[in-house]
Amino acid sequence: MMKFEGARMGTYTASSKVWLTSSLQDNTDYLLNEFADCSDAVFRDLTFADNLQGVLVYFDGIVKTEELNNSVLQPLLLHYRELSSEQPDVKDMEERLITLSETSRVRTLEDLVDRVLEGNAVLLLDGFNEALVLHVAGATRRSVQEPQSEAVVRGPREGFVESIQTNVALVRLRIRSSKLKMVQYVIGEETKTTVMLAYMEGIAKPDVIDEVKRRLASIKIDGILESGYIEELIEDNPYSPFPQLRHSERPDTVASQLLEGKFAIFTEGTPFVLKGPTNLWQMIQANEDYYERYLIGTLLRILRYFLMTVALLLPSLYIATTTFHQDMLPTTLLQSIAAAREAIPFPALIEALIMEIAFEALREAGVRLPKTVGQAVSILGALVIGQAAVQAGIVSAPMVMIVSMTGIASFTIPHFNFAISVRMLRFPLMFLAGILGLFGIVAGIYLIGLHLVMLRSFGQPYLTGFAPYRKHESKDMVVRVPWWRMKLRPSTSQRSNKQRQEPDYQG
Structure with missing residues (x-):
């Protein structure tokens, strides 16, 4: 997958951008200065056919070195000569030689530093003012296991892990719809933590989703290390003893909440996903109530x-x-x-x-x-x-x-x-x-x-269903009525899309 990435909006101002030059030495010196005293930073000098010079930069331990060797270094070093007569550029190498599933190109040194810190490798070539980003991030992570804090007797055994890509995929496997939207944010001036907002388009209320986006975009902090940081920064009443967002490490629970018109917030580095809006009654409900x-x-x-x-x-x-x-x-x-x-x-x-x-x-x-x-x-x-x-x-x-x-x-x-x-x-x-x-x-x-x-x-x-009273939501407060009686979605969904199942279905 190829895509061109410019500077990340909201992170750098236009005046602070430093553009890549066609001088490999200047670009490399900038990175060497940024990664000074970083003993795990790797700078690999490369020489291609026709004496084309290049430098591969990445951090040891957070990239898939085997994939980097097989999909990038071997094709470039062994088959670059096949392109040399055509005076190839970075785009030609990306499209015709590199076999990675995802690559991108950047033109500013700030974006280049960010991509390396995200766990990618970057390839700099002499004579070109853009760099090739190789998406080979692969730090050692915990595999998918049964959730520790939400064990069930009957139900799925898969739980979220610390990788946001894995967590998003676990939900995608349960909701196979193009209406499931994922909006990515990068929060934290120093940690640059990836945060993903998930919601169902056409089911979730647009005004609620717009408010969540506004609150996430307004977060200014040096680092986000767990979803609890975000929970405190975006909740309505920070002085209340009651939680205004729920967290879960179960993909099935998050999927069910998305189908009810709620949103979910994934955070890189934690298996706990935030869900909202919530109410008092949902705090007493367990997964097995519905299984x-x-x-x-x-x-x-x-x-x-x-x-x-x-x-x-x-x-x-x-x-x-x-x-x-x-x-x-x-x-x-x-x-x-x-x-x-x-x-x-x-x-x-x-x-x-x-x-x-x-x-x-x-x-x-x-x-x-x-x-x-x-x-x-x-x-x-x-x-x-x-x-x-x-x-x-x-x-x-x-x-x-x-x-x-x-x-x-x-x-x-x-x-x-x-x-x-x-x-x-x-x-x-x-x-x-x-x-x-x-x-x-x-x-x-x-x-x-x-x-x-x-x-x-x-x-x-917080007491929706009781205060204000809503008849269709009271069916799932204290008494859990059969599924064929819960024909409508909660009030967190759009009024135009309240129907959960066929209205004439009687079980």
Whole structure:
């Protein structure tokens, strides 16, 4: 594939361009100065027929040297004489000798440096004021494997990797339509990270896509090392505890979101792809909800909603009832709790904070420790510390059980970034419960609900389907209705293309 590339728009101004000259020495000196003290930079001198001089420049370790030898060096060195009588130029060599699938040509030294840093090789020839870019990037990368953070019992086993080309291809294999558009950006003054915006033309709302493009184009930063950088830079409300973009390392999940009118943002160097706009209900949905029959998916989804409530409110309710509202508890249960807490020197709030902080510390330690021992340390540590704390009279046995149930419930939330939000909001609710009792919990829930109603994800309400209420979207909020009942796409798609399947299909 041949294409001519000029200077990348938005990276250099017209006055800063330095054009290639016909002097090979001048061009090489410029590159030698740019790559000074770069011991992995390779400058290979070449001599073709008729004493034509050339220099091949690339970085060792990030190019496919075997492909470079077989598709570039051998054809040029062995068969260049066949073109010599015609006074060949760079274009002739590119079209008639080089057998690479993708090449391009550049005329500015800045673009030349960028292409080398991207992992390509460049060929400079004496007497020509343009250089040939050889797309042989091939740094060692992890192969496609099963996703680690989104494991499923039933569903595809392929997961994204750190190569953006591989990730885009995995989605292309699932959506074989010319409507799937990919817009490329290069973000980061120093890292020059490749970022790809994907959306379905004719399904995604044009105003949402235009807003995403505007936000991506406005990013000015020295480097992008992970998609989390972009997430923070383009979200609507950076001070909200709730994520306004989802991330996934599953190609099937990204493909399904694109078909619903959402967009996806791929970032070079990370297997996590951003998806948006999003809402609260999608944070509770898991991949298997749509791969299993709808009755099973509905049951599991209702269970997750209940456990999310437990993870958020259970410690607060325990603190409020044992501190201010003992009359709400059955007499037998109240006597049991009172007997367990008789020797505890701390109020319920301090007791809960001690156990919650200890549990969060063990969970964080389990993540940081090696995988072979991390899980064992976190589980055994919780058991040992909990038992020791009870025997020492620091916390009561009911509090250990409450914190354990809360921790287990938080693990059932499918999306890690949303689970962290729930865990974080649990602490202010505990303080409100310890100070004001049930009134404080109600006030906290009211403030959270008010924030959720006002929250937006790329202009779309965070509680869409409920506030504002949309009947066709409520079919996939708490209850997952059969596929033959979900005939329309969500509100993130264009009004002119809402139909998902034939309207008269009855299953």
